[in-house]
Amino acid sequence: MPYRLPDLRYQLKKYSPQNLLRRLKDFSLDLRFSVGIWYFAPSGGRFHDRYVPEKTIEERLEMAAELAKFGVKGIEAHFPDEVNFENLALYKKLEKETGIKLVAVPFSHFFHKDFEFGSLSNPDSRIRKKAVEIAIQGMKLVKASGARMAISWPGIDGYLYSLGTIFPWMWDWFEGGMAEAMDEVPGVRVALEPKPYEPAPNNIYRTTAEGILAGKRIEARLKNPVNRKLLKAGHALFGLNPEVGHVRMGYEDAPAAFSLIGMEGRLAHTHWNSQPLGNYDQDLNVGVVEWQQAEALLFALKIMGYLEYFGIDVNPERMPVQKAVEINTTVLKIMNDRIDSLPCEKIVDCFLYPEKHRGELELIFAETMRRRKSPR
Numbered sequence: 541m542p543y544r545l546p547d548l549r550y551q552l553k554k555y556s557p558q559n560l561l562r563r564l565k566d567f568s569l570d571l572r573f574s575v576g577i578w579y580f581a582p583s584g585g586r587f588h589d590r591y592v593p594e595k596t597i598e599e600r601l602e603m604a605a606e607l608a609k610f611g612v613k614g615i616e617a618h619f620p621d622e623v624n625f626e627n628l629a630l631y632k633k634l635e636k637e638t639g640i641k642l643v644a645v646p647f648s649h650f651f652h653k654d655f656e657f658g659s660l661s662n663p664d665s666r667i668r669k670k671a672v673e674i675a676i677q678g679m680k681l682v683k684a685s686g687a688r689m690a691i692s693w694p695g696i697d698g699y700l701y702s703l704g705t706i707f708p709w710m711w712d713w714f715e716g717g718m719a720e721a722m723d724e725v726p727g728v729r730v731a732l733e734p735k736p737y738e739p740a741p742n743n744i745y746r747t748t749a750e751g752i753l754a755g756k757r758i759e760a761r762l763k764n765p766v767n768r769k770l771l772k773a774g775h776a777l778f779g780l781n782p783e784v785g786h787v788r789m790g791y792e793d794a795p796a797a798f799s800l801i802g803m804e805g806r807l808a809h810t811h812w813n814s815q816p817l818g819n820y821d822q823d824l825n826v827g828v829v830e831w832q833q834a835e836a837l838l839f840a841l842k843i844m845g846y847l848e849y850f851g852i853d854v855n856p857e858r859m860p861v862q863k864a865v866e867i868n869t870t871v872l873k874i875m876n877d878r879i880d881s882l883p884c885e886k887i888v889d890c891f892l893y894p895e896k897h898r899g900e901l902e903l904i905f906a907e908t909m910r911r912r913k914s915p916r
Contacts, residue, residue, distance in 0.1 A: 543728065561884060571850055573872075645689075688729075715757050785814070
């Protein structure tokens with residue numbers, strides 16, 4: 541299937557109270573799940589060896605085939621380490637046999653030794669050139685595979701010390717390289733995944749707002765006529781892929797952060813897990829901590845009319861990946877049912893007329909805790 545830029549402009553629509561109530565009544569989130577092939581055999585960490593044996597891409601795709609029964613419809617894989625032009629046929633085979641298609645292609649810009657001091661922001665122009673080429677070829681693979689987007693998680697880009705970091709150069713190198721790659725393969729969306737820290741002590745784009753600003757600056761640098769035409773039509777070519785855990789690491793409120801991205805028409809994809817506020821990146825199963833954050837986020841996406849994928853991004857190093865996917869998809873289905881059962885008119889009234897509904901929202905929350913529907 542040829543690449544077609546997903547249209548995110550629906551996220552820009554503003555609603556009157558009446559139209560919003562109609563949306564909340566008639567619209568239900570379509571939980572199209574995707575999984576990341578990287579956690580099918582989690583590697584060891586900084587302080588321990590791996591707990592499960594390494595698996596080939598063929599073995600991982602065989603595992604992926606078993607996940608369709610949980611509602612998984614998409615898979616994500618890094619270019620070129622996990623998906624490339626040589627093994628793309630294996631992903632096409634998975635799609636043909638199970639309906640699970642390659643939906644997102646993150647760049648391998650963080651793992652290899654060459655990127656010790658960053659990828660697109662590396663002070664060495666030779667390393668930046670290598671990172672640009674990975675992005676170019678990764679976006680070409682997006683086009684060839686029919687995936688929805690490339691993803692940029694600049695985990696190793698950033699800085700160690702604030703003093704001595706020349707911030708304008710760091711950002712200029714990264715954004716210039718990204719714009720160069722995007723102009724080389726026009727019409728393909730890239731989605732940035734901000735994160736406060738890890739593995740870089742300070743990541744280059746720490747917060748949601750920084751990611752949005754980077755998107756605006758990168759788009760301003762695009763010159764290819766195809767890209768300029770899409771931008772003029774109101775499409776965002778540089779979107780975001782926020783992860784719940786990364787947002788909470790930075791002490792951001794997840795519903796607010798994701799909504800801010802949607803207001804810009806840039807919410808290209810989402811990554812789901814749970815995370816203790818401000819702690820190191822744990823990639824816990826959805827709902828294990830901060831259940832209310834996840835439900836509030838689903839409600840915010842329902843308001844938006846979100847139509848993109850729900851990417852499960854966890855680290856199941858102590859349980860089978862199949863069990864982890866079952867847990868996360870089941871929990872999100874339960875949460876979605878609960879969101880659909882909320883008294884939306886009362887909630888909207890509480891927001892519009894707080895002086896008339898003192899304490900009522902708290903009682904609505906209490907009542908919803910009693911209701912537990914079976915997953916769909």
